Amino acid sequence: MCFLVIFGVQRYVFFVYQQIINPLNLRCPYCGSLSHLTNIKYFCRLKMKIGNINLGERPLLLAPMDDVTDPSFRYVCKAFGADMMYTEFVSSDGLVHNSKKSFEKMRIYDSERPIGIQIYGNIPEAMLRAAQLAEQYHPDLIDINFGCPMKKIANRGAGSGMMRDPDKMVEITKMVVEGVKLPVTVKTRLGWDEDHKIIVELAERLQDAGISALTIHGRTGTQMYKGEADWTLIGEVKKNPRMKIPIIGNGDIATDEQALSAFEEYGVDGVMIGRASFGHPWIFREIKHYLETGEHMPQPTVAEKVELSKMHLAKSIEVKGEKVGILEMRRHLATYFKGLDNFKETRLKLVTLTDPNELYRTLDHIKEVW
Numbered sequence: 001m002c003f004l005v006i007f008g009v010q011r012y013v014f015f016v017y018q019q020i021i022n023p024l025n026l027r028c029p030y031c032g033s034l035s036h037l038t039n040i041k042y043f044c045r046l047k048m049k050i051g052n053i054n055l056g057e058r059p060l061l062l063a064p065m066d067d068v069t070d071p072s073f074r075y076v077c078k079a080f081g082a083d084m085m086y087t088e089f090v091s092s093d094g095l096v097h098n099s100k101k102s103f104e105k106m107r108i109y110d111s112e113r114p115i116g117i118q119i120y121g122n123i124p125e126a127m128l129r130a131a132q133l134a135e136q137y138h139p140d141l142i143d144i145n146f147g148c149p150m151k152k153i154a155n156r157g158a159g160s161g162m163m164r165d166p167d168k169m170v171e172i173t174k175m176v177v178e179g180v181k182l183p184v185t186v187k188t189r190l191g192w193d194e195d196h197k198i199i200v201e202l203a204e205r206l207q208d209a210g211i212s213a214l215t216i217h218g219r220t221g222t223q224m225y226k227g228e229a230d231w232t233l234i235g236e237v238k239k240n241p242r243m244k245i246p247i248i249g250n251g252d253i254a255t256d257e258q259a260l261s262a263f264e265e266y267g268v269d270g271v272m273i274g275r276a277s278f279g280h281p282w283i284f285r286e287i288k289h290y291l292e293t294g295e296h297m298p299q300p301t302v303a304e305k306v307e308l309s310k311m312h313l314a315k316s317i318e319v320k321g322e323k324v325g326i327l328e329m330r331r332h333l334a335t336y337f338k339g340l341d342n343f344k345e346t347r348l349k350l351v352t353l354t355d356p357n358e359l360y361r362t363l364d365h366i367k368e369v370w
């Protein structure tokens with residue numbers, strides 16, 4: 001009862017604050033929240049929404065990763081609490097030219113929701129068509145990749161290469177936003193290179209083009225994955241009083257403390273995790289636990305990792321069939337057991353065996369020996 005009264009009073013104070021004291025919608029200079037100025041920590045934790053998709057407080061998103069975040073890996077990350085996921089990027093040219101592989105990547109499942117299909121390309125009409133085709137697969141949103149630094153993509157002006165032509169980037173974004181009914185989001189970087197970190201202004205332009213959320217990886221295109229992610233400009237975007245859409249920060253988040261600092265220091269609405277989830281999908285559960293309790297979770301035991309890898313393997317076979325499912329699991333299987341002593345021989349088995357029963361037996365053997 002007492003809690004309800006306090007809760008009600010807090011809501012009322014916030015309402016009065018927003019409507020009467022803060023009609024200009026001034027935002028906290030540190031975290032960009034509308035409510036921080038009331039100095040009530042609770043209010044700082046507004047629930048994040050992309051369009052009508054409710055992602056809750058301080059959501060953790062699984063980054064799209066080509067050849068990694070396929071349905072079986074997404075299944076595992078979802079089980080550990082990933083709040084939002086994306087498909088691997090899908091080539092708009094591939095879709096327009098009817099590539100089976102591109103369409104295959106758009107296969108999503110209801111249990112994965114909320115999930116976005118990510119597309120990339122540099123031809124406006126192809127991007128529009130791709131977005132409309134993606135929409136027919138019923139994702140919760142369409143995400144546009146303006147961040148990929150791979151030479152074969154960026155040098156053609158797609159992915160992060162689009163940052164060299166922000167006018168075209170905005171034009172494509174607008175076409176896609178207007179051409180589909182679903183919310184459209186963008187994932188990009190700080191700029192093309194060190195001398196052109198345009199993200200603060202670009203973020204405003206993308207927002208004006210109608211996107212519903214923006215993910216920023218704190219590196220430039222030419223930086224690829226080198227050096228450390230720079231979160232200061234992500235924080236600048238978030239603090240910009242003109243920005244209203246949710247900002248998702250991305251880059252090098254691998255520990256509980258880094259995730260907390262992304263929310264508290266840089267004020268982002270959501271944190272996206274990529275490489276640190278590879279071989280470590282329980283990172284979502286760990287960080288959530290830390291954000292809620294301030295305590296670190298113990299690492300899973302070898303036996304738990306074995307059960308997890310068996311679940312992952314089974315899903316991979318279910319989704320892709322025995323042959324491809326096992327082949328694609330190879331890159332994951334060994335990473336679950338990194339750091340085990342005298343593991344070389346077993347590791348070799350995990351990445352060469354083709355018979356599922358032998359693979360399951362090898363996994364059980366790990367449980368017995370280590």
Ligand SMILES: Cc1cc2nc3c(=O)[nH]c(=O)nc-3n(C[C@H](O)[C@H](O)[C@H](O)COP(=O)(O)O)c2cc1C
Pocket residue numbers: 063064065066067068087088089118145147148187217250251252253272273274275276
């Ligand atoms: C193997 C790999 C594949 C990736 N594929 C994609 C992709 O398909 N789409 C995308 O937007 N970013 C892709 N990225 C970038 C990640 O989504 C993320 O932005 C980047 O890894 C930085 O985040 P992290 O430090 O948490 O890994 C990829 C990264 C890696 C390592």
